[in-house]
Amino acid sequence: MTIDALPAPGPLLRADSISRSYGRTPALREASLSVTAGEILAIMGPSGSGKSTLLHCLAGIFTPDTGQVWFDGHRLDTLGDAGRSRLRRTAFGFVFQFGQLVPELTAADNVALPLLLGRTGRRHAYQRARGWLERLELDGLGERRTGELSGGQAQRVAIARALVTRPKVIFADEPTGALDSLAGEKVMDLLVGLARQEGVTVIVVTHDSRVAACADREVIVRDGKVTDPYADEYAGEAVR
Numbered sequence: 001m002t003i004d005a006l007p008a009p010g011p012l013l014r015a016d017s018i019s020r021s022y023g024r025t026p027a028l029r030e031a032s033l034s035v036t037a038g039e040i041l042a043i044m045g046p047s048g049s050g051k052s053t054l055l056h057c058l059a060g061i062f063t064p065d066t067g068q069v070w071f072d073g074h075r076l077d078t079l080g081d082a083g084r085s086r087l088r089r090t091a092f093g094f095v096f097q098f099g100q101l102v103p104e105l106t107a108a109d110n111v112a113l114p115l116l117l118g119r120t121g122r123r124h125a126y127q128r129a130r131g132w133l134e135r136l137e138l139d140g141l142g143e144r145r146t147g148e149l150s151g152g153q154a155q156r157v158a159i160a161r162a163l164v165t166r167p168k169v170i171f172a173d174e175p176t177g178a179l180d181s182l183a184g185e186k187v188m189d190l191l192v193g194l195a196r197q198e199g200v201t202v203i204v205v206t207h208d209s210r211v212a213a214c215a216d217r218e219v220i221v222r223d224g225k226v227t228d229p230y231a232d233e234y235a236g237e238a239v240r
């Protein structure tokens with residue numbers, strides 16, 4: 001695997017003028033964004049403006065058609081599938097609105113799964129999973145199948161699962177979108193509180209201004225472009 005290295009310190013994650021279309025539909029048009037380590041960033045904007053596509057490009061799930069994505073000093077967009085999937089397993093955690101848990105498995109199984117896939121021993125994986133379930137205030141629910149949990153409980157399991165591998169970045173796409181306001185508030189409080197304790201960077205796509213209020217900073221995506229004054233500060237730095 002060859003990767004282009006970025007020697008200078010800079011933002012942990014940055015998109016540099018990225019564009020991406022679905023067939024003839026442009027979703028991102030030369031969007032640029034910089035995220036510093038430990039920052040909690042909210043991405044807001046109208047429906048269809050390109051927020052999820054941006055998040056997916058930053059997380060290496062999609063590659064942009066043009067432009068560059070840099071993570072921790074390395075080009076992400078030029079990494080092959082295997083390199084990007086390894087990075088997603090080891091350095092990134094994901095919390096989506098639905099569907100990230102295996103409903104037939106217990107909460108503890110779901111949280112232990114990324115560790116077991118990364119070859120952590122079974123006993124240690126379950127010990128760590130239980131520790132994270134406790135931190136997410138889910139004590140006693142470890143043996144429940146996640147398909148039987150409430151939406152808020154399931155999202156807290158998803159957060160435990162995202163954090164258990166000690167990622168550098170958590171990508172969250174509408175993490176409270178399916179929850180009532182009380183459950184949503186609890187999910188965000190726990191996500192933000194634990195991310196700060198662990199020094200994890202969080203990038204959260206949301207329509208909800210209460211969710212955005214938990215963030216350190218907010219950027220707006222409109223018509224596939226990002227309003228991020230901070231991106232200009234580093235413009236060109238990653239292009240070496």
Ligand SMILES: Nc1ncnc2c1ncn2[C@@H]1O[C@H](COP(=O)(O)OP(=O)(O)OP(=O)(O)O)[C@@H](O)[C@H]1O
Pocket residue numbers: 022023025026027045046047048049050051052053054
């Ligand atoms: N799989 C796809 N196939 C075709 N077009 C798509 C696909 N996914 C997204 N798009 C289009 O790309 C544009 C950006 O979509 P995206 O989902 O990134 O926006 P968004 O801001 O996250 O929207 P929302 O807030 O409604 O979730 C939209 O015009 C959308 O219709």
